[in-house]
Amino acid sequence: MLEFETSTGNLYAWDDEVGLFIPFSPAMRSVLDVLSNHDSVTKEKVMCLLKENIEREEISFCYDWIRKWNKIKTQIQKTKNIQTFTESDIRYSVLKFGLLRLTLCITEDCNFMCKYCAYSDFYKYTRRPSDKYMKFSIAKKAIDYYFSLLDEGKRYNPLRRPAIGFYGGEPLLNFKLIKDLVDYIENEYKDHKTIYTITTNGSLLDKEKANWLMKFKFIIDVSLDGPEEEHDRLRVYTNGNGTFRDVMKNVSSIMIEGYQEIGCLPVFDWRSNLFKREEFFNRQDVPRVQGAFPVDDVEGCSYYQQFTEEEFLAFMEQFERARNFYFMNLDHHRHRKKTTLFDDLIGQAPRRALFRSISIYPHHPLMPFTGACIPGRKIFVDVNGFYHLCEKVNSDFPIGNVNEGLNFKKIYKLIVNYNSCMDKCPECGVARRCNFCYKSFATDKDFLHSSTVCKEVESNMKRSFIEAFEIAEKFPEFIDDSNIKYNNIRKYYNSYGE
Numbered sequence: 064m065l066e067f068e069t070s071t072g073n074l075y076a077w078d079d080e081v082g083l084f085i086p087f088s089p090a091m092r093s094v095l096d097v098l099s100n101h102d103s104v105t106k107e108k109v110m111c112l113l114k115e116n117i118e119r120e121e122i123s124f125c126y127d128w129i130r131k132w133n134k135i136k137t138q139i140q141k142t143k144n145i146q147t148f149t150e151s152d153i154r155y156s157v158l159k160f161g162l163l164r165l166t167l168c169i170t171e172d173c174n175f176m177c178k179y180c181a182y183s184d185f186y187k188y189t190r191r192p193s194d195k196y197m198k199f200s201i202a203k204k205a206i207d208y209y210f211s212l213l214d215e216g217k218r219y220n221p222l223r224r225p226a227i228g229f230y231g232g233e234p235l236l237n238f239k240l241i242k243d244l245v246d247y248i249e250n251e252y253k254d255h256k257t258i259y260t261i262t263t264n265g266s267l268l269d270k271e272k273a274n275w276l277m278k279f280k281f282i283i284d285v286s287l288d289g290p291e292e293e294h295d296r297l298r299v300y301t302n303g304n305g306t307f308r309d310v311m312k313n314v315s316s317i318m319i320e321g322y323q324e325i326g327c328l329p330v331f332d333w334r335s336n337l338f339k340r341e342e343f344f345n346r347q348d349v350p351r352v353q354g355a356f357p358v359d360d361v362e363g364c365s366y367y368q369q370f371t372e373e374e375f376l377a378f379m380e381q382f383e384r385a386r387n388f389y390f391m392n393l394d395h396h397r398h399r400k401k402t403t404l405f406d407d408l409i410g411q412a413p414r415r416a417l418f419r420s421i422s423i424y425p426h427h428p429l430m431p432f433t434g435a436c437i438p439g440r441k442i443f444v445d446v447n448g449f450y451h452l453c454e455k456v457n458s459d460f461p462i463g464n465v466n467e468g469l470n471f472k473k474i475y476k477l478i479v480n481y482n483s484c485m486d487k488c489p490e491c492g493v494a495r496r497c498n499f500c501y502k503s504f505a506t507d508k509d510f511l512h513s514s515t516v517c518k519e520v521e522s523n524m525k526r527s528f529i530e531a532f533e534i535a536e537k538f539p540e541f542i543d544d545s546n547i548k549y550n551n552i553r554k555y556y557n558s559y560g561e
Contacts, residue, residue: 065492066092067525069533077528080136082495084417084528090117094125148429150471153478156429157439157469158216164260165209166228166443166454167244169197169237175264176301177286179330179358179366187363188457188507196237201448202244204465209442210252212469226258230443230454235267245279260284262328264298265310273317283325284353285314289340289404297330315348326353329404333370333378337385337404344403351401355408361502362511385409390534393541410541416531417542429478432488432513435500438462438474456501459508480510487513493524 065077066087074087085091093116097109106126113122171182171193182189206227213225227248229241241261248257261276265285268276276283287310288294295305317325327350329340344352358366389409399406429437439462443451448465451458460477463469484504488494499517504510535542 065521065525065528067529067532069529069536071533071536073532073536075528075532077493077496077524078132078136079492079495081132084532085132088121088125090121091125091129093117094122095129098126098129148475150475153429153437153439153471153474155219156427156437158212159219161437161440162209162212162216162223162225162442164226164228164441165205166230166441167197167202167205168230168232168443168445168454169202169234169240170232171195171446172236173232173264174236174266174300175233175306176299176303178297178299179332181359185364185366186361187365188459188505190458192232195446197240197444197446197448199240199243201446201465202240202444203247204448205442205444205450206244206248208465208468210255213255224258225252225255226260228260228262230262233264233267234261235263235272238267238272242275249279258282262286264306265313266300266306268310268313268317270316273313273320277317277320277322280324283317283322284328285310285325285350286330287311287314287327287349288329288331289335290343293336293340293343296334297332314350318348318350325350326402327351328353329355330358331355332358333367333374335378337381337408338388341385341404352404352407353402355404359502362504362506362516390538390541393538412527413531413534413541416527417535430482432482432485432494433497433499433503435481438477439469442469452501457505457507460501460505484510485513487517491517492521496524 064085065079066074067076068074074089074092076085076087077083078085090113093113094109097112098104101108106123109126110119110122171190172195173180173192177183179185180192182192184191209227210225213223216223227244231237234241245259248255259276259279260282262284263286265287268283268285286298288298291305291307294307294310298306300306314325327344329344329352331337331340343349360367385405386409389405427437438452441453443454443456444465445451445458449458449461450463450465450469452460452462461470462474462477481501481504488497491497497520499513499520501510504513504516
């Protein structure tokens with residue numbers, strides 16, 4: 064158990080086996096210590112040992128609660144051992160729980176040269192931009208195979224809706240292919256009610272393209288970092304010029320139409336001005352923040368080597384000021400309809416800590432460690448027709464291709480290798496809460512051992528628990544609102560395969 068104490072002196076514990084937070088009073092700790100140090104001790108015996116310091120009624124309550132709690136733990140222990148599995152088990156899991164989205168990388172070309180690009184020289188293990196474009200024949204094979212798997216899996220998951228995502232590079236550079244593929248899907252699979260998504264830099268999102276995307280109810284995710292000086296510091300054209308004005312012109316025209324399925328994906332680093340960004344994303348002509356992310360610091364990334372320790376400390380001080388500002392102005396945030404930068408960057412952290420759904424059972428036996436999904440949960444297709452784990456994992460771990468489909472033998476070997484590298488996980492006290500996945504450990508064709516990556520994960524998680532519970536104690540109205548908001552956000556993401 065991971066025990067922690069808030070600044071008010073209240074004690075709690077996270078039980079990773081059961082997946083529950085427990086209010087952990089001094090009486091609860093005392094009773095648990097007695098039960099842990101004595102075999103088959105009765106309630107009366109516990110009362111005799113503790114009667115000098117704790118009321119009998121409180122001892123009785125704690126004793127009964129711990130006994131029930133231990134019964135649950137005993138049942139969970141029976142299912143905790145890693146089970147053997149076969150390629151057929153993987154296929155069954157994909158058909159029942161996977162296939163949430165097919166993402167097509169329709170070009171590796173881009174008209175931007177963003178300074179934090181995941182395909183830049185800052186990232187050792189990712190590809191580099193190229194002038195490659197996906198052909199219709201490759202995309203069609205991927206789509207046909209995806210729908211064939213969905214049809215096969217209907218007996219396990221009849222309500223699942225197909226979701227097709229368009230990715231790049233900049234996907235709107237290959238807009239004709241997007242139109243051709245959507246026309247094909249609408250004709251060949253019109254009864255499936257396909258969900259369409261696109262991730263774009265927004266510079267090519269002119270009125271003609273925007274109207275077409277809105278016609279087919281695309282979920283449009285735009286990479287917009289903030290006001291002009293913030294955005295143009297990092298997101299520039301290949302000639303070095305800023306991109307903000309072109310992007311905002313296109314985004315504003317969509318907002319004027321009242322289109323709801325558009326959001327922003329701002330990225331920040333240690334030189335970002337969070338307060339200027341928050342002010343910007345409060346504007347009515349700017350879409351809601353769909354997700355705010357730091358520049359990704361994965362294995363092989365050298366991006367953060369350019370920053371000084373002073374810049375890091377200044378950013379952390381700014382973040383703490385932003386956090387205090389957010390929670391001291393909760394009444395204002397509560398009545399705001401759209402999600403801003405601070406809502407996602409600051410408000411979501413305690414929501415995830417407190418309301419993230421935790422199954423009473425351990426991880427899926429195929430993937431007992433970390434938050435990694437079973438390959439095939441989502442399918443990412445590169446321009447050449449190779450299948451990959453997802454768009455966030457480098458291309459050194461292909462799991463099939465459009466001609467042969469998913470290679471379950473290769474997926475089996477990948478899972479076995481990944482699990483064998485998770486050497487720290489069996490003893491981890493916050494394993495159920497782990498957000499790490501393949502990209503956290505991936506190098507070139509292999510995975511790092513978790514013992515080399517997760518050195519401070521428990522202490523970091525403990526700190527996040529303390530922060531979340533201190534917020535819950537000080538701002539109960541935030542918790543009431545968050546319970547509703549967090550569940551609504553999850554419903555939104557689940558509606559298109561996240």
